[in-house]
Amino acid sequence: MAMGLNDNSHQTKKNHTFLQSCSHALEGLKWTFQDEANFKRHLSIAVLVLLFGLLFQVSKLDWLWLIVVIFLVLIAELWNTAVEYIVDLLVQKHYDPLAKKIKDVSAAIVLVAALLAVVVGLIVFVPHLGNLFH
Numbered sequence: 001m002a003m004g005l006n007d008n009s010h011q012t013k014k015n016h017t018f019l020q021s022c023s024h025a026l027e028g029l030k031w032t033f034q035d036e037a038n039f040k041r042h043l044s045i046a047v048l049v050l051l052f053g054l055l056f057q058v059s060k061l062d063w064l065w066l067i068v069v070i071f072l073v074l075i076a077e078l079w080n081t082a083v084e085y086i087v088d089l090l091v092q093k094h095y096d097p098l099a100k101k102i103k104d105v106s107a108a109i110v111l112v113a114a115l116l117a118v119v120v121g122l123i124v125f126v127p128h129l130g131n132l133f134h
């Protein structure tokens, strides 16, 4: 039987249906949204970027770049959240220098993706902002 978002069955076996897989993936999104303030921040910025894209009527190619970098940042955030959960599971909140390294490198993935998004955003929007002042 397919299980929903509030599944409390303590399932440890493989998913049997595509619906079940999607349901658990959505649960992963929900945990990330709940636990990671940065995920919410990045989602808000993504909405703003999409609104600016509509406002300035950016080209199809620019839309492609914007959508790709938005998803890259969100994927990096999801990855970072999964790594944080794994580390917390392993060290149970005890301070561990290797746990710190792993979490810091994982956070660096998000930072690099966000930097790429800023660069793409500047390349796309600076010419449009420039036009406003001419």
Ligand SMILES: Nc1ncnc2c1ncn2[C@@H]1O[C@H](COP(=O)(O)OP(=O)(O)OP(=O)(O)O)[C@@H](O)[C@H]1O
Pocket (backbone or CB within 6 Å): 036, 038, 080, 084, 091, 093, 094, 095, 096, 097, 099, 100, 103, 104, 107
């Ligand atoms: N068990 C641990 N041992 C050592 N250092 C830790 C440990 N847990 C967390 N840290 C340090 O604290 C930082 C923040 O911890 P954590 O990643 O769990 O919180 P966060 O606020 O969700 O981070 P982010 O802003 O990357 O989402 C880590 O990058 C790491 O430097």
